[in-house]
Amino acid sequence: MTGNEPTNEIVLGVTAGGGGAAGAEMEHDNPVAGLFDDIEGTPGVAKPDPILVAKGVRRSFGGLVAVDVDYLEVQRGAITALIGPNGAGKTTFFNLLTGFDKADTGHVELNGDSIDGVASYKLASRGMVRTFQLTKALSKLSVLENMKLGAKDQGGESMAKALITPLWRRRENEVEEQARGLLDRFNLTHMSDEFAGTLSGGQRKLVEMARALMTDPELVMLDEPMAGVNPALTQSLLGHVKQLRAEKRTVIFVEHDMDVVRDISDWVVVMAEGRIIAEGTPESIGKNQAVVDAYLGSSHDSALDFSDDDTPSEASDA
Amino acid sequence: MDWGQILTQIFSQGFGTQAVVFALAGIGLNIHFGYTGLLNFGQVGFMAAGAYGVGMAVFWLEWNFWFGILLGIAYCLGLALLLGVPTLRLRADYLGITTIAASEAIRLFVRWRGNRERTGASEGINDFADPFYANNIFTRPGSQSYKFLFFEYRADDLWVMLIGWTVVALCVLVTWQLMRSPWGRVLKAIREDEDAVRALGKNALSYKLQALALGGVIGGLGGMLQVIDKQSVQPDTFNPVITFMIWTVIIVGGVGRVWSPVIGAIIFWALISGLEVFLRELLQTGAGDEFEQFLNLNVSNVSQVKFMAFGLGLMLLMRFRPQGIFGSREEMALDDR
Ligand SMILES: Nc1ncnc2c1ncn2[C@@H]1O[C@H](COP(=O)(O)OP(=O)(O)OP(=O)(O)O)[C@@H](O)[C@H]1O
Ligand SMILES: [Mg+2]
Numbered sequence: 001m002t003g004n005e006p007t008n009e010i011v012l013g014v015t016a017g018g019g020g021a022a023g024a025e026m027e028h029d030n031p032v033a034g035l036f037d038d039i040e041g042t043p044g045v046a047k048p049d050p051i052l053v054a055k056g057v058r059r060s061f062g063g064l065v066a067v068d069v070d071y072l073e074v075q076r077g078a079i080t081a082l083i084g085p086n087g088a089g090k091t092t093f094f095n096l097l098t099g100f101d102k103a104d105t106g107h108v109e110l111n112g113d114s115i116d117g118v119a120s121y122k123l124a125s126r127g128m129v130r131t132f133q134l135t136k137a138l139s140k141l142s143v144l145e146n147m148k149l150g151a152k153d154q155g156g157e158s159m160a161k162a163l164i165t166p167l168w169r170r171r172e173n174e175v176e177e178q179a180r181g182l183l184d185r186f187n188l189t190h191m192s193d194e195f196a197g198t199l200s201g202g203q204r205k206l207v208e209m210a211r212a213l214m215t216d217p218e219l220v221m222l223d224e225p226m227a228g229v230n231p232a233l234t235q236s237l238l239g240h241v242k243q244l245r246a247e248k249r250t251v252i253f254v255e256h257d258m259d260v261v262r263d264i265s266d267w268v269v270v271m272a273e274g275r276i277i278a279e280g281t282p283e284s285i286g287k288n289q290a291v292v293d294a295y296l297g298s299s300h301d302s303a304l305d306f307s308d309d310d311t312p313s314e315a316s317d318a
Numbered sequence: 319m320d321w322g323q324i325l326t327q328i329f330s331q332g333f334g335t336q337a338v339v340f341a342l343a344g345i346g347l348n349i350h351f352g353y354t355g356l357l358n359f360g361q362v363g364f365m366a367a368g369a370y371g372v373g374m375a376v377f378w379l380e381w382n383f384w385f386g387i388l389l390g391i392a393y394c395l396g397l398a399l400l401l402g403v404p405t406l407r408l409r410a411d412y413l414g415i416t417t418i419a420a421s422e423a424i425r426l427f428v429r430w431r432g433n434r435e436r437t438g439a440s441e442g443i444n445d446f447a448d449p450f451y452a453n454n455i456f457t458r459p460g461s462q463s464y465k466f467l468f469f470e471y472r473a474d475d476l477w478v479m480l481i482g483w484t485v486v487a488l489c490v491l492v493t494w495q496l497m498r499s500p501w502g503r504v505l506k507a508i509r510e511d512e513d514a515v516r517a518l519g520k521n522a523l524s525y526k527l528q529a530l531a532l533g534g535v536i537g538g539l540g541g542m543l544q545v546i547d548k549q550s551v552q553p554d555t556f557n558p559v560i561t562f563m564i565w566t567v568i569i570v571g572g573v574g575r576v577w578s579p580v581i582g583a584i585i586f587w588a589l590i591s592g593l594e595v596f597l598r599e600l601l602q603t604g605a606g607d608e609f610e611q612f613l614n615l616n617v618s619n620v621s622q623v624k625f626m627a628f629g630l631g632l633m634l635l636m637r638f639r640p641q642g643i644f645g646s647r648e649e650m651a652l653d654d655r
Contacts, residue, residue: 154500155500
């Protein structure tokens with residue numbers, strides 16, 4: 001997509017309506033551009049305005065220490081990538097942050113308030129939402145119903161009110177409008193009435209992300225959102241993630257593809273064997289010896305070239 | 319062969335009091351399994367809770383019969399909490415194991431001699447439902463039996479059926495309304511993936527408890543009608559086989575469909591009763607001698623053979639229409655993706 005035919009691109013994107021790369025190349029404001037320039041890339045470094053802080057979070061399974069994070073701050077409004085080899089503990093760390101697993105020790109703060117021991121379902125109302133590495137499309141609900149489920153403040157979700165349609169009809173209509181708007185943005189309108197179980201893997205990733213946005217989150221945590229998604233769709237997903245940042249939301253995402261990481265993230269956190277071994281801007285992280293060692297073994301001594309065959313392996317279904 | 323007699327059995331039993339009881343228990347189980355994905359293998363326990371609520375209120379507490387219905391509902395709610403709170407946090411199979419054990423525990427507990435004054439132990443509770451029949455609009459002097467076309471009922475049966483089918487209709491209506499509401503959407507989502515629901519900010523545990531309680535109370539209403547119909551609460555009517563018959567009912571109808579427990583119950587009782595009379599007729603006329611010899615059929619094992627035949631039918635249904643009568647194959651196929 002060169003700048004020669006910009007109108008063509010947009011028209012194509014809007015009319016095709018079929019999972020194309022609409023909007024992927026549109027310019028997205030980066031409200032945090034330049035913010036990280038002066039921050040030193042050391043593990044545990046302080047950020048100007050952290051939305052999420054993890055202190056001494058540790059989780060072991062039997063003898064295996066899956067997560068052992070001394071200190072991490074996540075900058076508000078930025079896109080932070082969490083990378084690391086398979087089994088590094090990224091998903092486990094996500095689970096600990098989102099209340100899906102309980103840390104042996106440690107504290108997590110969201111917006112300055114402790115969320116230790118807070119049930120996972122309560123975090124959505126505090127502005128935190130996550131997606132899963134293994135996509136969780138609700139197969140026997142239509143795509144539209146999947147979306148509607150995400151909305152907050154639905155009176156009709158109480159059993160007593162549910163009995164009387166007029167008590168929830170208005171909110172339901174609002175929710176439907178919001179859902180259709182998002183489906184449109186994700187080019188899924190044509191799939192609205194299909195069962196989510198009929199979607200392809202990549203489309204499910206889209207639905208899961210769109211559904212998470214129905215909660216109007218402040219902090220979006222995506223576990224390998226691009227895994228198994230074709231390049232064109234990846235471009236479109238990247239556009240959506242950048243769009244989140246333009247809307248002043250915070251994004252943390254796990255990713256194995258270094259091109260993607262370099263393309264969209266403002267800050268990169270590297271995990272290996274449960275620990276955070278490096279932090280830094282995407283540019284600096286590829287030159288970091290500790291990262292190179294973690295990915296390729298310590299015998300390797302050249303800078304990590306992410307774009308060729310040394311690209312860290314694709315996502316597994318761990 | 320007396321086809322009139324066979325048809326009379328099919329129609330009378332298909333819409334009779336037993337079908338009402340199974341329809342209600344099935345509506346409850348359908349809320350559990352069909353909509354929420356809860357594996358309840360102890361629905362008969364909820365039926366017993368409802369039944370003993372009414373019975374014990376009259377027999378032990380000497381309450382008015384109608385307040386007994388409230389006690390039955392309270393028992394069902396209590397049972398739902400007792401089963402749900404410890405197990406619903408765990409994986410789905412834990413509820414399954416617990417429910418089957420609990421329903422047997424209930425049966426053994428109420429028939430225990432020490433409970434003689436409260437539950438009547440193994441003798442049960444009899445003739446407790448007179449106030450129910452006092453209002454019977456079908457009672458008339460002289461003949462107590464009604465006949466039209468292939469239907470034949472006693473006046474008392476008709477009264478139970480009138481009340482029973484009305485309750486069934488109400489429960490179907492409530493289920494239909496709830497399942498098209500956002501509340502029902504959360505239940506269905508929990509059936510598909512509980513973690514996704516929690517990530518979106520819904521308290522999955524609370525919804526599962528609500529579903530367990532609602533389906534349990536509806537099953538309890540079935541249990542109440544069962545014992546009102548018989549004017550007798552007997553511990554051994556509430557054995558685990560009943561639970562599996564109710565599973566059969568919702569599978570025949572198609573899980574997760576509003577009407578399936580009702581149609582399933584009608585078909586179940588029509589076929590079971592029809593088969594019984596058919597086999598008895600067959601024995602009497604001697605028309606199927608070879609068949610009889612093959613199955614070693616005789617008057618004493620007709621009721622076993624009817625279930626064998628029904629089981630065969632069920633297997634054929636699973637082979638050729640696994641989604642049941644109302645289910646959608648397209649939807650079922652999504653499980654394999
Ligand atoms: N429930 C569990 N029980 C036992 N071990 C576990 C459990 N969950 C994770 N682990 C272990 O913890 C380690 C970290 O796993 P985790 O899934 O967090 O890795 P990951 O960084 O997300 O890897 P991937 O990139 O492959 O998704 C692995 O060694 C894994 O085997
Ligand atoms: Mg992972």
